[in-house]
Amino acid sequence: MIYNDGYKTDGNLRFVNCPKCGNEEYSEEAKYCRICGFSAYNECEGSPEYDNFGNVIDFNVHRNVGNARYCEYCGKPTMLFNEKLLKPYTEVQAEQAEDPFPFDEALPFN
Numbered sequence: 141m142i143y144n145d146g147y148k149t150d151g152n153l154r155f156v157n158c159p160k161c162g163n164e165e166y167s168e169e170a171k172y173c174r175i176c177g178f179s180a181y182n183e184c185e186g187s188p189e190y191d192n193f194g195n196v197i198d199f200n201v202h203r204n205v206g207n208a209r210y211c212e213y214c215g216k217p218t219m220l221f222n223e224k225l226l227k228p229y230t231e232v233q234a235e236q237a238e239d240p241f242p243f244d245e246a247l248p249f250n
């Protein structure tokens with residue numbers, strides 16, 4: 141199954157429209173929406189990287205595609221999911237089960 145309820149991103153995984161306020165103007169180097177301050181990327185919560193002594197030496201945040209509820213690289217929730225801008229997958233499945241033609245597919249004439 142394909143979860144097609146995400147937000148469109150460009151080739152650099154930046155949102156084409158802000159998921160929160162709908163703004164579509166981003167400067168070239170923008171990391172946040174200039175209207176509402178929302179991140180311009182679907183970033184995960186991130187995970188710390190430790191050295192051999194258990195000290196945090198780095199904090200890795202990953203950019204994900206527009207329908208990712210969880211990071212594909214570290215498994216942490218993404219900001220779209222935390223901000224409830226994406227529904228839990230179980231809800232999407234339940235909706236699709238109710239409606240067998242969710243994409244307004246026309247029935248072919250015989």
Ligand SMILES: [Zn+2]
Pocket residue numbers: 158159160161162163173174175176177178
């Ligand atoms: Zn915005």
Ligand SMILES: [Zn+2]
Pocket residue numbers: 184185186187200201202211212213214215216
């Ligand atoms: Zn991650």
